[in-house]
Amino acid sequence: MQRKSSGKSGPSSHALTRRAALSGGVAGAVLGPLAHGAGVAGAGVTDTEFVLGTSAAFSGPSMGLGIELYRGAMAYFEHINRQGGIGGRRVVLKTYDDGYQPDPSVRNTMNLVLEDGVFLLFGYVGTPTVTRVLPMLKLFQNRNVYMFFPFTGAQPQREPPYGEFAFNLRASYRQETAGLVNNFYAVGRWRIAVFYQADAYGRSGWAGVRAALAERGETIVGEATYQRGTKFTATMRRQVEILQAAQPDAVICIGSYAACAAFVRDAVDLGLRVPIANLSFVGSENLLKLLTEGMENSSQYTDWLVNSQVVPSYENVSIPAVREYRELMARYDPAPPELVTEPYTPFPQSFVSLEGFLNAKLMAEVLRRLDEPPTRAGLERAVFAVQGFNLGVSELISFGPARRQGMQRVYYTVVEGGRFVTLEDWGAKFAKT
Amino acid sequence: MAEATKVKKLFQKTLFGVFSLFGFIALSMSALCIYTVDTHLSEEYVSNSQDIAKTIADSSVDIMLNRNLAALQSLVDQFVEIQGIKYIYITNETGEFLVHTFVPGIPDEVLSADPMNTASVERTLPGMGDFVEVGAPILAGVAGTVHVGMDTSLIALKIQRAIGRQIYLISGVFLVGVFAAIWLVNLAAKPLNALLAYAVELARQGQAAAGEPAVLERNDEVGQLARLFLYMARQNSGDEPAKAPA
Structure with missing residues (x-):
């Protein structure tokens, strides 16, 4: 295009x-x-x-x-x-x-x-x-x-x-995805599926999830992709069906806000009630705006969201x-x-x-x-x-010849009161019952 | 007019034969064209796909060994922009899919296939179409394989275009042939109509009433027939010697 x-x-x-x-x-x-x-x-x-x-x-x-x-x-x-x-x-x-x-x-x-x-x-x-x-x-x-x-x-x-x-x-995405996998694992959510953009970005995140799961002897249980540039108005029903068939405990999305919002919308509409995580690149505020503006009962679309961030709130x-x-x-x-x-x-x-x-x-x-x-x-x-x-x-x-990345920390946020706030307790929010 | 129609009937079988022959030639030429284009394009596609698969396989080694799958995906995405290539996937030595271009997911037909098989295969993927898939090993297969799917509908489209151009040409030749045949039939039917009219007149009113039409002056078979009819009429009336006209 x-x-x-x-x-x-x-x-x-x-x-x-x-x-x-x-x-x-x-x-x-x-x-x-x-x-x-x-x-x-x-x-x-x-x-x-x-x-x-x-x-x-x-x-x-x-x-x-x-x-x-x-x-x-x-x-x-x-x-x-x-x-x-x-x-x-x-x-x-x-x-x-x-x-x-x-x-x-x-x-x-x-x-x-x-x-x-x-x-x-x-x-x-x-x-x-x-x-x-x-x-x-x-x-x-x-x-x-x-x-x-x-x-x-x-x-x-x-x-x-x-x-x-x-x-x-x-x-890095490797750090973000490893953090998400580790936190999901800690609350009993071992079956991780991935929804990702079919390009280098999606592959980078996919590889991060794969590597983090491999350290625990696990593999990605299901994966679905979308084309870069997909708009919020597009349907993601097929992708949701593919992931639903894998019966995941959680889904990690590696995409941009329009497509990820469309996926979350269709996942909720089709009854996929598991935590859906997004990486920092998604653009949290734009994602939230799409999922809440003009949507009836919008909290159902954001209740299970968790976004990793590379900057503090x-x-x-x-x-x-x-x-x-x-x-x-x-x-x-x-x-x-x-x-x-x-x-x-x-x-x-x-x-x-x-x-x-x-x-x-x-x-x-x-x-x-x-x-x-x-x-x-x-x-x-x-x-x-x-x-x-x-x-x-x-x-x-600090920087140096072998250190070309300034910050290492990853933060996690959820939606409360119509805005993203820091997630304090993974167990309380996302523990598998 | 009815007589003219009758005369033209003499040519109907000939015309039908000519058109049938024309149709046979057109069909056989089209079939040969389809076969040739299909064979050449398919061979070219498979050959190109194999070259592309080998290129990716050769350039993937370092990237795969560095576990840099984003760079590998970026490389694959550039190749999939080439016309005709619809999908690419790379598996590691265990058959795990490391990189692919499928949306919304890897088709079951591909998942169930042997990823280590690099032979050319034809695939029909629901919702995607028909493909020729070729493969190439990475480091003789010990690091994995690359598979490239070429869209056969593009071959079909090129065949359609080639056949379409041929049909235009044949249709043009056919139309020219039809007009030429009609003109030639009319040309041949004109003296026959004159002969027929003269024979009818001769039969109805005898040689005196029939006169001396131009058809008797012709040097061809029609003229000979006219003179033969005149001779026979005179014999019947008893005023003609027993020698037949030359």
Whole structure:
């Protein structure tokens, strides 16, 4: 399926939120290839700007992920820019839409690296897109092009041969799925089935579940797939029937919010009353919105939901980073990028935008640690200089040649009172009777 | 007009024979075309599929050994975008399905098949269609197998297109042949009609009343028949010598 690519939608560069622009803030867009400022050696850096590039889903059934991740990042970058930037340089994010499709993401990356000459790649969304882009980073290794903090927990950007070109902040799908399997196992739910997207993302999660079960001598009892890009209006009855036949104790979904919401809806309607888990990538708020808005007796669709998260709950204001996130999101209320043409109502807070915020905060820290003049070649050293950094969450962040993932912790959330809250007691909620 | 119709009846069997022969040629040519296209395309498909399966098998080794199934799925997804390839699956040495492209799930027919068998097989998968499936071993089979399913409906579509083009051509030739046959029949029937009219006139009114029509001047068989009728009429009336006309 052809999606909007750079050629159609065109890029947009944002150092501004809508509110900031309206209030007469600093100028925003960066147009065309960047000229190197005097005394600055690196591509994508001038005396006044760091230009980062991203390709993400800003259209189609997964656009909510790209938009929320972007908004979270822009809340922090806007904050930094208003304080004078990093070493006097503002952070500018050049965005392209790939619609969560691999081919456009490859084209967009070509544009970002070869035409726009961005300093680094930041905040990509999705496994099928990132896995297709990774070989390009190897191709561009003499240019020192690195990918920072993609919104995917898949293994390809964590392992050879491409792991050396990417830095991750979030926990992996392997960690998320292992946590889910272990917790289900602990409450007597041993028969695990998997519903997954028929692509690299789904396979990554499937492999994680398989590996976690294998450690316990178990196997996946049933599996069903769906096509990437499936909408909420599609039926998932056949998939539910396939999994029902396997009589699972729990189902782990590895998908995006539209398809997973459709699966949960049809599973409940067809009487599959077992816990249904989703990974962090699903986009919890968008999932919840689909399952509750306009649905009769919507609690039946959310009672058995459990979503793993790679960031703490944005409701937990005891966490410093969450407080900062909520404050800056409220202050700047970042608008979706200009290239978004489909209607979308942003969430005041979300797990995805919190992840984008933390990504941006750590990115800023890496940029601060660059030597003068900043160059791409100096990026790896700057990242490895991050040791025991307090991002404001419950764990300290460190990087090194053998440690290219910042956070390790996985959180679990359930729906209570129409919102996702931290799951405190698996036994009380999901014990098999 | 009735007489003309009668004369044309002489040609009906000939025309029928010509059309039957034409039909036989058209049918046999179509059958040969179908067979040729089907055979060549099927062989080409199987050959291409085997090449693709082997390519995936060769490039899967490192990825499989690294247990990087997401990368393997990404690789497979790129191949399944090739026209004609409808599904790909990879099993490990124990026959476990590691990667596949089936939605909403792996069909029972595939699950029940021997995954280590890499020979070409024809499959009918409910709700999906008919396929030719080929396989290739990974590391001589000790690391697993790759299977590629090619959609045979694409072959059928290409055959239909080839036959369609042939039918257009044959239909055109047939129409030209029909008009040519009608023209030729009319051309042959015109002197016969004149001969018939002359013979009827001769029988009704005798040689004097029949006159000397142009048909008597013809040098072909019709002219000879006309002169023979005139000779016979004169013999019957007794005013003609016993020598037959040349």
